[in-house]
Amino acid sequence: MNRLKLFALIAALSLASGCASFVEKEEHDRLSTKVDALRQSAEESKTKQDELGNKFMLLYEKMEAARVKMESMNPAKAEPPDGLKVIKLADGATAGEQAKKAEPAQIKEEKEVKEVKEEKAALPPPQNVIKAEVGDKQEKAEVAPEAEPQSKKKPAPPVTPDTLYSRGQDLFMAGKYAEARKVFGELARKFAVSDLADNALYWIGESYYTEKDFVKAISKFNEAVNKYPSGNKAPDSLLKVGFAYIEMNNTEKAKEALLAVVRRYPDSEAAVTAEKALGKLSSSFGK
DSSP states (O other), X not given: OHHHHHHHHHHHHHHHHHHHHHHHHHHHHHHHHHHHHHHHHHHHHHHHHHHHHHHHHHHHHXXXXXXXXXXXXXXXXXOOXXXXXXXXXXXXXXXXXXXXXXXXXXXXXXXXXXXXHHHHHHSOOOHHHHHHHHHHHHHHHHTOOOOOOOOOOOOOXXXXXXXXXXXXXXXXXXXXXXXXXXXXXXXXXXXXXXXXXXXXXXXXXXXXXXXXXXXXXXXXXXXXXXXXXXXXXXXXXXXXXXXXXXXXXXXXXXXXXXXXXXXXXTTSHHHHHHHHHHHHHHHHHHO
């Protein structure tokens, strides 16, 4: 009898343990789903933040280009040469103004004669003269040449680094990354010595980075750094190499790129960002 009670107790405990395990597993699965959803949401938010950052940077570049162009079209008002002074007379008028006031009598007479001639010219001519003029006009109208054909279309404006860069910027901001790469690529090939060539390579890399094609992004960022190490986009390009390796979970390569930013471009904003990223990597690695 005692054995039967013992078996019943063991069976009850096993059933209770099984139910508890099932509840715990269900709770674990529910929490795991929430974590995955939050992680996905965080990744989407980061992607949107990166896209907004890129658009802001492109708009700022366009604004600066417009400002420079506006300043070049409106140069500062030239000052009179040294030594050239405006002399004021006793009544406060300049010599030029005084000369205009003193109108000689001869000029006045010439004006009066001119006015008389104009009045005579305004009188209607005799009838026979009018008819002759009408006849002449009719003859001229009859032999008038045919209208010339419309002029051909104006040739397209020449392709310049500025026009290509502006077009690439617009395409990138519209999310047309493949088309933007073509335009930026054309700029980098045709105008390799232009100040915008490194910018073009950077934005090609950024387009791949946005599409999460980190291998191609790293390739273009490195190309920008290697070809134009002193270019204005070199620090940012090297920084994005580090970020791309972080996305690929390659911590060692990421640290290598970020340290290179700090060493090669210590006074840049990219170096400040790289130091912060290195600190986060060290903290995560230590944990």
